[in-house]
Amino acid sequence: MTMTAPAPNDQIAxxxxxxxxxxxxxxxxxxxxxxxxxGLAGQSLATxxxxxxxxxxxxxxxxxxxxxxxxxIMQRYGRRVGFAIGALGGALGGVIGGYGLYLGSxxxxxxxxxxxxxxxxxxxxxxxxxxxxxxxxxxxxxxxYVMAGGLVSAIIxxxxxxxxxxxxxxxFLGTYLAVIALNLVGVGLFAFLRIxxxxxxxxxxxxxxxxxxxxxxxxxxxxxxxxTVSYALMNLVMTSTPLAVVGCGFTQDNxxxxxxxxxxxxxxxxxxxxxxxxxxxxxxVVGAGLVILAGAGAxxxxxxxxxxxxxxxxxxxxxxxxxxxxxxxxxxxxxxxxERGRMQGLNDLLxxxxxxxxxxxxxxxxxxxxxxxxxxxxxxxxxxAPFLVLAGGALLWLVLKPxxxxx
Numbered sequence: 450m451t452m453t454a455p456a457p458n459d460q461i462a463x464x465x466x467x468x469x470x471x472x473x474x475x476x477x478x479x480x481x482x483x484x485x486x487x488g489l490a491g492q493s494l495a496t497x498x499x500x501x502x503x504x505x506x507x508x509x510x511x512x513x514x515x516x517x518x519x520x521x522i523m524q525r526y527g528r529r530v531g532f533a534i535g536a537l538g539g540a541l542g543g544v545i546g547g548y549g550l551y552l553g554s555x556x557x558x559x560x561x562x563x564x565x566x567x568x569x570x571x572x573x574x575x576x577x578x579x580x581x582x583x584x585x586x587x588x589x590x591x592x593x594y595v596m597a598g599g600l601v602s603a604i605i606x607x608x609x610x611x612x613x614x615x616x617x618x619x620x621f622l623g624t625y626l627a628v629i630a631l632n633l634v635g636v637g638l639f640a641f642l643r644i645x646x647x648x649x650x651x652x653x654x655x656x657x658x659x660x661x662x663x664x665x666x667x668x669x670x671x672x673x674x675x676x677t678v679s680y681a682l683m684n685l686v687m688t689s690t691p692l693a694v695v696g697c698g699f700t701q702d703n704x705x706x707x708x709x710x711x712x713x714x715x716x717x718x719x720x721x722x723x724x725x726x727x728x729x730x731x732x733x734v735v736g737a738g739l740v741i742l743a744g745a746g747a748x749x750x751x752x753x754x755x756x757x758x759x760x761x762x763x764x765x766x767x768x769x770x771x772x773x774x775x776x777x778x779x780x781x782x783x784x785x786x787x788e789r790g791r792m793q794g795l796n797d798l799l800x801x802x803x804x805x806x807x808x809x810x811x812x813x814x815x816x817x818x819x820x821x822x823x824x825x826x827x828x829x830x831x832x833x834a835p836f837l838v839l840a841g842g843a844l845l846w847l848v849l850k851p852x853x854x855x856x
Contacts, residue, residue: 461582461643462579462581462584462587463587463591464643465578465579466579469578469595470595471598472532472575472598472639473572473598473599474599474602474605475602475631475635475638476568476572476631476635477572477598477606478601478609479543479568479628479631479632480572480602480606481603481606481610481709482609482610482628483505483508483562484505484708485606485607485705486610486614486621487502488501488502488504488505488691488812489621489691489695490620490621491555491558492692494550494554494555496555498817499817501812502811502815504546504562505562505684505808506805506808507559507562508562508565508808509801509805509808510805511565511566512569512801512805513797513801513802513804513805515538516570516573516794516798516801517794517795517797517798518794519531519534519570519794520574520793520794521794522534523574526646527646528578528642529640529642529644532575532578532636533639534571535567535570535572536571536633536639537632538566538567538568538571539564539567539568539569539628540633541564542561542567542628543561543629544625545561545564546561546562546628547561547622547626549561551619551622561625568632570801573797573800573801575595576595576774576777577781577789578595578644579594580592586727588778588782589723589726589727591723592723592777592778593719593723593726596716596770597716597717597720599712599715599719600713600716600717603709603712603713603715603716604713606712607709609627611702614701657784657785657788658784658788660792663788663795664795666783667850668779668847669783669784671779671843671847672777672779672796673799675735675738675739675775675776675840676772676773676777676796676800677800677804678739678837678840679742679768679769679772679773679840680773681804681807681836682742682769682807682833682837683715684804684807684808685807685811685814685829685832686745686746686830687711687765688808688811689829690704690707691707691708692816693822693825693826693829694755696821696825697753697823697826699755699758703755707755707759710759710762710763711763711766713766714763714767715766715769715770716770718770718771719770719774722734722770722774725771726774726778731775731778732775732848734771734775735771738768738769738770738771739768739841739844740768741768742768742772742833742837743833745761745768746761746831746837748761748764749829753822753826761830780792780793780796810832814828814832815828815829
């Protein structure tokens with residue numbers, strides 16, 4: 450969030466991208482770690498199996514509720530302050546979550562999960578920070594490169610789970626200690642960011658559009674819908690994946706490997722997603738993402754062999770990448786600098802609101818919609834269909850509108 454024009458050669462923007470990539474790689478490792486063990490730990494602590502994925506749901510809910518305050522803090526005090534708050538929230542969430550495991554207390558564990566959502570929310574703004582100092586030509590690439598930092602976190606996170614989950618007598622306690630360390634190590638990176646602190650608005654400064662006016666803008670409305678559906682469906686399926694893999698007779702390490710391949714697939718395409726957007730247009734890339742998400746559901750419904758899990762989750766990651774990065778790029782070009790804090794906070798509130806609902810639904814569909822893990826897994830993947838139709842219809846409506854009516 451800056452009112453400063455980007456340097457013509459994008460020198461500052463490239464420096465910021467490097468720092469943000471490192472932040473995603475280091476601190477972002479905690480997200481695959483928690484998504485791998487969250488449902489399994491919840492299942493061991495909860496008295497009702499339908500609540501197994503509630504810890505993950507509360508992470509997403511915490512992210513949703515903190516998105517608007519963190520965005521406002523960044524608008525007033527700068528990106529570095531907001532990112533530091535996110536890292537401290539992640540560390541505190543790790544402390545309380547680990548303490549909940551130590552006590553064997555599901556409610557305490559849930560409190561830690563909710564605080565972890567503060568970090569997740571802050572990480573969501575890394576992509577916008579990458580765009581702040583970038584030129585129009587470099588912006589989609591900057592967003593894409595920062596998202597690519599997740600490639601490293603996809604490798605580090607699952608391996609840390611394997612190394613730490615049984616390090617103590619209490620399962621997963623070592624994993625939460627590692628989460629604390631990642632946040633404390635990574636927070637120092639933000640001191641090197643060079644994103645100017647936003648200037649205080651003058652009395653005669655443009656106020657920009659209201660939230661309602663922004664949402665009535667066709668391009669913004671469709672970008673929010675596509676981002677929400679892409680992220681929510683990815684979360685819906687990924688949250689249930691460890692439960693499905695273990696429930697279908699495979700091991701916890703198998704589940705970690707499947708999630709690792711999924712997270713790699715989420716971020717490997719980021720090396721060229723920006724180039725695809727520049728060449729083919731953002732609408733086509735978002736549309737391709739929705740089609741690939743549908744393909745992931747089809748593969749998952751075709752069987753529960755380990756190969757099906759791997760292929761379905763890989764397609765799920767690629768579809769999320771195209772859909773979410775494309776929608777983010779669409780949104781970044783559809784509002785002015787004076788509207789950034791308002792629109793970006795609103796966007797993440799809506800996106801993570803949808804993700805929260807998907808995460809809450811995931812455990813119920815997986816554990817309580819049928820008598821077997823196979824039936825639950827089928828229900829999870831069938832639930833994708835109506836939302837893909839919604840997002841695809843909205844995108845098609847935007848493409849068919851006259852160009853002057855889209856803005």
